[in-house]
Every structure is written in structure tokens, then in C-alpha cells.
Amino acid sequence: MSIIAIAKLELLIARRNMWVATSVILMGLFTVVLTLAGGAPTGSLGIDPLTVAVTSITTLSVYLIPLIGLLLSFDAIAGESERGTLALSLTYPLSRGEILIGKFLAHFCVLAFAIAVGLGLTAALTIWQYGAADLSFAPLAKLFATSLALGAAFLGIGYLVSSLVRQTGVASGIVIIIWLVCVVLYDLGLLGALVADNGGTFTKTIFPWLLVANPADAFRLINMPDGSVSELASGINAAGGASGTLGQLVSLLLWPIIALFFAWIAFRKVEP
Amino acid sequence: MTTLNIENVSKKYGTLETVKGVSLSLQAGERVALLGHNGAGKTTLMRMILGLTPITSGRIEVLGTEAGARRARSAIGFLPESVAFHGALSGREQLQHFARLKSVSMKRADDLLDRVGLSDAADRKIRTYSKGMRQRIGLAQALLGQPKLALLDEPTSGLDPISRHEFYDIVADLANSGSAVLLSSHALTELEARTDRIAIMSKGNLLADSSLSELRHSAQLPIQVHVTTSEADADRIAAELGGARVNGRSITLTCQQDDKIAMLGQIASLGAVIKDVDVMPASLEDLYRHYSISKEGA
Numbered sequence: 001m002s003i004i005a006i007a008k009l010e011l012l013i014a015r016r017n018m019w020v021a022t023s024v025i026l027m028g029l030f031t032v033v034l035t036l037a038g039g040a041p042t043g044s045l046g047i048d049p050l051t052v053a054v055t056s057i058t059t060l061s062v063y064l065i066p067l068i069g070l071l072l073s074f075d076a077i078a079g080e081s082e083r084g085t086l087a088l089s090l091t092y093p094l095s096r097g098e099i100l101i102g103k104f105l106a107h108f109c110v111l112a113f114a115i116a117v118g119l120g121l122t123a124a125l126t127i128w129q130y131g132a133a134d135l136s137f138a139p140l141a142k143l144f145a146t147s148l149a150l151g152a153a154f155l156g157i158g159y160l161v162s163s164l165v166r167q168t169g170v171a172s173g174i175v176i177i178i179w180l181v182c183v184v185l186y187d188l189g190l191l192g193a194l195v196a197d198n199g200g201t202f203t204k205t206i207f208p209w210l211l212v213a214n215p216a217d218a219f220r221l222i223n224m225p226d227g228s229v230s231e232l233a234s235g236i237n238a239a240g241g242a243s244g245t246l247g248q249l250v251s252l253l254l255w256p257i258i259a260l261f262f263a264w265i266a267f268r269k270v271e272p
Numbered sequence: 273m274t275t276l277n278i279e280n281v282s283k284k285y286g287t288l289e290t291v292k293g294v295s296l297s298l299q300a301g302e303r304v305a306l307l308g309h310n311g312a313g314k315t316t317l318m319r320m321i322l323g324l325t326p327i328t329s330g331r332i333e334v335l336g337t338e339a340g341a342r343r344a345r346s347a348i349g350f351l352p353e354s355v356a357f358h359g360a361l362s363g364r365e366q367l368q369h370f371a372r373l374k375s376v377s378m379k380r381a382d383d384l385l386d387r388v389g390l391s392d393a394a395d396r397k398i399r400t401y402s403k404g405m406r407q408r409i410g411l412a413q414a415l416l417g418q419p420k421l422a423l424l425d426e427p428t429s430g431l432d433p434i435s436r437h438e439f440y441d442i443v444a445d446l447a448n449s450g451s452a453v454l455l456s457s458h459a460l461t462e463l464e465a466r467t468d469r470i471a472i473m474s475k476g477n478l479l480a481d482s483s484l485s486e487l488r489h490s491a492q493l494p495i496q497v498h499v500t501t502s503e504a505d506a507d508r509i510a511a512e513l514g515g516a517r518v519n520g521r522s523i524t525l526t527c528q529q530d531d532k533i534a535m536l537g538q539i540a541s542l543g544a545v546i547k548d549v550d551v552m553p554a555s556l557e558d559l560y561r562h563y564s565i566s567k568e569g570a
Contacts, residue, residue: 001372001375002372002373004372005369005372005373008369008372009361009365009369012361012365013358013360013361016360016361017360083356083358084352084354084355084356085356085357085358087319087324087352088350088352088355088356088413089373090324091322091323091324091345091348091350092345092370092373092374093342093343093345093346093373093374094342094373095342271324271325272324
């Protein structure tokens with residue numbers, strides 16, 4: 001019951017702070033642009049237009065969804081601690097786990113709503129352009145489900161950071177660094193290592209696991225169809241295939257659980 | 273059952289000891305004022321009762337349950353010093369949220385908004401509230417679910433005199449319905465008639481813990497008697513009663529509690545030259561100064 005009360009309040013705050021509107025507009029805008037732009041050259045190629053859209057949206061989502069997840073969560077504990085509202089909440093008869101889960105549920109709903117609107121627009125636009133007859137919706141459903149897992153992972157990471165530091169300013173700086181590392185620097189580092197290794201043992205044994213260990217890369221791999229048009233993605237795809245879909249799935253499912261668990265451990269130590 | 277039982281509780285931050293072996297207990301229906309300078313340890317003590325701050329040594333029980341346990345927390349209503357809320361919410365939304373956490377009905381939450389005089393502003397955003405209005409929301413949430421123990425940290429700061437008066441009415445109602453109330457304050461004068469017991473803390477020590485009249489008695493502070501007479505007689509009467517002339521027609525005398533009646537008799541026997549007499553027992557301020565200075569030196 002307390003969890004629902006916390007979630008309800010957080011949803012109300014997210015609506016008031018325009019977080020819901022911002023997330024939905026971000027996702028909606030980018031998916032519409034990519035669906036329309038991605039659709040232009042495919043008519044002659046004979047590839048399923050929805051698959052093309054999913055591929056380009058995946059590339060975008062790898063950046064956008066972790067960012068939205070971190071922005072929703074970095075303030076959750078540190079902000080309340082800084083404003084002085086946390087101490088009062090903690091004197092009520094509910095556990096810190098319940099507070100954390102309540103906040104997570106609310107933020108997860110915001111994220112899910114934004115992603116659903118974005119992908120819904122993609123589906124609607126594609127149907128409007130090509131008709132529903134020959135479209136395969138499975139990749140779109142997979143993209144939705146894995147986007148939720150990716151977002152949940154970064155929500156958890158945001159709560160962890162928010163519990164570990166005292167000021168929201170510091171928390172926001174740290175989550176931006178984490179975002180940069182996960183979606184940009186990590187891949188660059190791995191590519192650099194691949195080039196240096198030149199097809200040695202690192203490329204064959206360690207690299208595939210390092211790749212799926214990053215939830216953003218696991219998300220990218222699982223949603224990229226074989227023989228993808230994107231040359232960077234296909235390069236990583238070929239090498240990443242070794243870990244298989246199972247490894248990617250496990251990574252995407254474990255990350256939210258592990259991140260939330262450590263966020264809970266850190267939150268339990270917070271003295272408001 | 274004792275509502276709140278604090279047994280020899282200490283709190284250390286590294287080598288700094290902010291609360292030193294404090295013992296205090298509250299029964300149902302008692303109103304106790306916790307007095308002390310800033311940094312005396314009042315807030316730390318309250319935070320330990322709430323379970324927000326771990327206790328270094330000693331024991332705190334709320335209704336026989338260990339402080340900080342869920343059952344102990346559900347029996348407590350807490351008003352923090354400089355209470356803060358999320359500015360994007362309205363007063364009603366914020367209070368209804370707390371009501372849900374305490375399993376109190378929405379109707380009861382709305383009644384409390386009325387009780388603290390906020391029903392007109394209930395649907396405005398809290399960020400537009402004055403400090404006094406935020407304090408009222410804070411008080412309303414502390415009253416949710418008729419707590420067995422109310423902890424009020426500097427509850428009247430930011431309230432105007434009329435609001436303070438209303439506040440103490442609410443506290444009296446709360447105590448009459450069986451709640452124990454522990455409130456800390458700097459504003460000594462307003463506490464005199466409104467609490468059953470006074471506890472004085474200084475530098476982490478509990479220096480005194482009894483009723484105002486007992487404190488007065490054990491402190492042996494002199495009673496001041498102001499005698500007003502005519503200008504012509506002032507010097508003569510001052511000499512006769514052994515007091516000091518303050519201005520043209522007033523004389524100030526001091527005596528101990530036990531000698532008060534005798535002195536008043538002596539003044540009355542002077543007859544018509546005495547225009548007026550005021551008797552002033554040691555104020556809470558005097559007592560507070562007495563206890564915090566004399567015991568600290570020792």
C-alpha cells in the first residue's frame with residue numbers, strides 16, 4: 001500500500017515537473033523523424049520498412065533511453081535529502097525498500113509511456129505509408145521490451161548514484177559521466193582494443209563478453225537484425241555474436257535487478 | 273505503559289559527544305518542553321527517538337517497542353524544525369499522501385487542514401506558501417492518525433502570536449486525548465503555562481526535568497516584588513522595607529519563596545502610602561539561565 005502511495009505521488013510530481021511531457025516529446029520527435037527519414041531509401045531495397053525503422057530507432061534509443069532514465073532518477077534520493085523532505089518521509093512507518101520501489105514504479109511508468117508513444121507513432125506512420133499487410137511487428141515488440149529493460153537498468157544506476165552522493169549537483173555530474181562512458185566511450189575503448197589486438201585471443205574470447213556486459217551494447221546487439229545496414233553496428237555484431245542472444249538477454253535482465261539492489265544497499269546507509 | 277522511555281542515551285560522532293547519558297520518560301497525556309541552546313542536543317535526541325540517527329549507547333523505547341521500529345514509528349507524529357515539502361504539490365495533495373502512508377482516511381486529512389486553518393489555501397501549490405503556512409501543513413501531518421507520541425521540534429518558529437496561541441490549543445487537545453507531547457523551543461515565555469514539565473538540556477546533558485514550580489523551588493531564585501508609592505514616601509519606605517528605589521515612586525524588593533507572605537504582610541501594614549504591589553516569581557528565562565549556567569560550571 002505504501003509503495004502505491006509513493007508511486008502515485010512521484011507520478012504526480014513527474015507530471016508537474018514536466019518530466020512526462022519532456023520524455024514523451026523527446027521520444028516522439030526522434031522516432032517520427034527517424035521513421036520518416038529511414039523510410040525514404042528503402043522502397044527499392046525490398047527490406048521490411050518497419051525493420052529499417054527499428055534499426056535506426058535502436059541506434060537512437062541507445063543514447064536516448066539511458067539519458068532519460070538517468071535524468072528521471074538522479075534527483076530521487078539526493079534531491080529529497082537536500083530539500084529536507086527525506087527525513088520526514090523516513091519517520092513514517094514504511095521501509096526504505098518500499099520508498100525505492102515506489103519511486104522506481106513511477107519513473108518506470110513515465111519511461112514506458114514515452115517509449116510506447118514513440119514506438120506507437122513509428123508503427124502508425126509505417127502502416128500509413130506501406131499498409132499493414134507485409135509488416136512484421138515482432139522486431140518492434142522486441143525493441144519495446146528491451147527498451148524497458150535498458151531504461152530500468154539506468155533508473156537503478158541513477159538511484160545508486162543519488163544515494164551515494166549528498167548533493168544533486170554532484171549526482172547530475174556523475175550520471176552524465178556514466179552516460180558518456182556507457183554509450184560512447186565504452187564502445188570506443190573496445191574498438192580500440194580490437195584494432196590493437198588484430199584478431200587475437202582478446203577478440204575471440206574476452207571481447208564478446210565485455211560487449212554484452214554493457215547493457216547499452218547488449219540492447220544494441222539484440223535489436224540489430226543480421227546483415228544490418230549500419231557498418232559500425234555490423235562490425236560489432238559479427239564479433240558480438242559469440243555471446244549469443246541468451247547472453248544479451250541475461251545482461252539486459254540482470255542489470256536492472258543488480259542496479260536496484262545496490263541502490264537499495266546504498267539508500268539504507270543514507271542518514272538524512 | 274510509559275509512552276516514551278529514554279534510558280541513559282548517548283550519541284557520539286567520532287570523539288564529539290552531542291548527547292551524554294540522557295534519561296527521560298513521558299507518560300500518556302503529558303506535555304514536556306525540551307529547552308536548550310542551539311547545539312544542546314535536542315534535535316539529535318529527537319532524531320534518535322525517531323530512529324533517524326543510530327544510538328551510540330543506551331536505550332529508547334516507544335510504547336515498549338525499540339525506537340525506529342515500524343510499530344514505534346507508526347505511533348509517532350513528528351514535526352521537524354524548518355519543515356520542507358515538495359513545492360510542486362498542493363497542501364491537500366501532500367497531506368493526503370502522508371495520510372495514505374499512515375492509513376488515515378482522506379476525510380480525516382481534510383478535517384486536519386481545517387483544524388490548522390489551511391482549508392482556504394489547501395489547493396494552492398506549497399511553493400506559494402509562507403513559512404507559517406508550511407509550518408501548519410507540518411503540524412497537520414504530525415497530527416495524522418492521533419499519534420500516541422508527538423515530537424515537535426521548534427514548532428512555533430515562523431508563527432505569528434495568534435497562530436502560536438492556536439498552536440498551543442491544538443497541543444492541549446492532543447494531550448487531553450491521551451497523547452504524550454515532547455516539544456522543543458527557544459521561545460521560553462510562551463511555554464510557561466502550556467507545559468506540564470520542563471526538561472533543560474545543555475551541551476548534551478539533561479540538567480533539569482520537573483514541573484515549573486518544582487524548578488523554581490529547587491533553584492531558590494528570589495521573587496521580585498515591585499511596590500509603587502508616592503514620590504514623597506519612596507525613600508523612607510525603601511529604607512524601611514530594605515529595597516532599592518528604581519525611579520521616582522517605585523521600589524524593587526527581592527525575597528525567597530518562604531518569606532513572600534511575611535513580606536507582603538509588612539507591605540500591607542504600611543497602609544495608604546502603598547499605591548500598588550506586583551509580585552513576580554522567577555521567569556522561565558531566569559530559571560533557564562540559572563540551570564544552564566550553574567550546572568555547566570560544575
